[in-house]
Amino acid sequence: MKPARLVLPLSICAALLLPVASAQAQTVKKLSDGQVSKTAPNWANFIANDKGFFRRAGVEPETFYVGNVANTVQQLVAGSFDVASSTFDTAIRAVANGGNAVLVGGMVTKYPYSIMTSKDVTSAAALKGKRIILPFAKDLLTTVWNRWLREQGMQPDDVEQLYAGATPNRYAALAGGSVQAALLTQPFDFRATAGGYRKLVDIGAYGKDYGFLTVLARPQWLRDNPETARAYLKALSDAVDWLYEPANRDEAIAILARNTNVAPDIAKETYDYYIGELKPFSRKLAIPEEIVRTTARTLVELGDIKAETTSMKFTDLSYLPR
Numbered sequence: 001m002k003p004a005r006l007v008l009p010l011s012i013c014a015a016l017l018l019p020v021a022s023a024q025a026q027t028v029k030k031l032s033d034g035q036v037s038k039t040a041p042n043w044a045n046f047i048a049n050d051k052g053f054f055r056r057a058g059v060e061p062e063t064f065y066v067g068n069v070a071n072t073v074q075q076l077v078a079g080s081f082d083v084a085s086s087t088f089d090t091a092i093r094a095v096a097n098g099g100n101a102v103l104v105g106g107m108v109t110k111y112p113y114s115i116m117t118s119k120d121v122t123s124a125a126a127l128k129g130k131r132i133i134l135p136f137a138k139d140l141l142t143t144v145w146n147r148w149l150r151e152q153g154m155q156p157d158d159v160e161q162l163y164a165g166a167t168p169n170r171y172a173a174l175a176g177g178s179v180q181a182a183l184l185t186q187p188f189d190f191r192a193t194a195g196g197y198r199k200l201v202d203i204g205a206y207g208k209d210y211g212f213l214t215v216l217a218r219p220q221w222l223r224d225n226p227e228t229a230r231a232y233l234k235a236l237s238d239a240v241d242w243l244y245e246p247a248n249r250d251e252a253i254a255i256l257a258r259n260t261n262v263a264p265d266i267a268k269e270t271y272d273y274y275i276g277e278l279k280p281f282s283r284k285l286a287i288p289e290e291i292v293r294t295t296a297r298t299l300v301e302l303g304d305i306k307a308e309t310t311s312m313k314f315t316d317l318s319y320l321p322r
Helices: 002-027 040-050 053-057 069-077 088-096 140-151 167-176 188-194 219-224 226-244 246-260 264-278 289-301 307-311
Strands: 029-035 059-065 083-087 102-108 113-117 131-134 160-163 181-185 198-202 213-217
Touching (some): 029 040, 040 053, 040 059, 040 102, 040 226, 040 246, 040 264, 053 059, 053 226, 059 226, 069 083, 069 088, 069 213, 083 088, 088 213, 088 289, 102 219, 113 188, 131 140, 167 188, 181 188, 188 198, 188 264, 213 226, 219 226, 226 246
Parallel strands (some): 131 160, 131 181
Antiparallel strands (some): 083 213, 113 181, 113 198
16 A cells, blocks of 8 residues: 555646646747857857856747858848847948847957968068958958058058958868968967967957947847847856856866867967957946947948938847846
């Protein structure tokens, strides 16, 4: 009889726990997330996923890597993504030209990029007649590069410009020898250094007036899913805080190495540069107003947006964690 008495309470417990488990599963909100590629600027996303910050916040992003920042914005506006990451200039350009999107958070507010060159290129002048690969002709990173080149007494036309939207593709072009210079983010610039390439320009140190990555969403989606938006941004914010905590250094390096498929020593160099020097990730995902103003002014100078659009409201920060 003893076994029979044990079966009944266990059955009752299982029956009682089932609705709880179902209710917990139902509270997890799924969303589609558009990203460019698996590089160090996505570190907070890697952490939020691997460390369970997304799950604890009650969201489950499905991430799609689409290869360039223009694609993330276009597909967001078209309704393919609920949230997306893009460069500040691409996002502001899209919104100013009528794109149905708004900037809801600042992910990377400094430029974590370097111009890496072949061994024989030791100066801007040495690039004359050679090839460089950049994101896009109208990308703000290309604009910053052209500005630096002019300051060195060169003209942009002196160097043949090729374009590819994602760092891994640009690294492959440099490593394959089809170009002699490439704009790379971490950890691929450190990987290039390990392979004998030179760092010609630290864009993070040179382009201090601009920010890099922002998070966007459609206004209607935000109105329909305010708690999902807040939970997603809170998880990313918590991941940034976790990354900046020195006690998490070794685990953070391992997460980067695993998600970007680079050697641990390269991931370690990236960590030391980011956390010890550049500090590119924005606490609480704040968007500095000066970044928006400076970017919008530059886009007006480039003829990409009209001057009157600079007074538009590009951001909605009401979904950010307090």
